[in-house]
Amino acid sequence: MRLSAAGAALATVGAGLGLRAVAVGEVAKYGGDALYTLLLVALVVLVAPRVTAWKAGALALAVSWGIEFLQLSELPAELSRHSTAARLILGSTFNAPDLFWYAVGALVGWLVVASRRAGQGRTSPAL
Template identity: 60%
Template sequence: MRARAVAAGAAAATVLAGLGVRAFMDGDLAKYAGDALYTVLICALAAVIAPGARPVVTAGAGLTFSWVVELLQLTGVPAELSRHSTVARLVLGSTFNAPDLLWYAVGAGFAWAVTALATSPASPGSAPRTSASRRPRRHGR
């Protein structure tokens, strides 16, 4: 339950960061920071859905989703949906932009790194490993 709450908090913080980027930045820097944060948000939502998943899995899911959405923009379907819905415009975008693919990878890498550090055995609040916990288990005894 705690992992899901932390992931939900990370999702909320990511939305706030995105709103901050929109409010205080402009141009390419704001656009590409927004792209990276989009993927960070998707990674956080993946962690909400599957709180026990390894960081590489949630980052991979976020990156895959982001890339699929960007590539779907080549079809024109997201552009048409975006004309009729603000939610569709926010989630699906409207226009393909190849550099976005790179910035989604940056966001996924950031989400992976933060999650991996936060869940590593040496992270604050985790139980220290003892010599007994490092010994391999023997089955059948």
């Protein structure tokens, strides 16, 4: 499962870069938000391969939402002014619609992990 998760993480980063190269505006922004959380799902499974699909999606969503709500403070904006990595990871400005698109990414991640495990004959609880 770790190899699959690592491959999924790399593919997700590639999809995000590709999306930014060919799309603009809301498609690029909100697609990027969903992919951000999808990447987090893959990283959760990479670090903890026995985690349930539901927990991987929930943890990725919680981190995404936590970072978004952190943007209500000045900390992410200040760090983003000094670091490209901080800007990519933390963003800088709160945007409520991002919360929905993070949930979309978590749902897709949950579905992918659950279906992958079902295809391997492993049982993974639906919830």
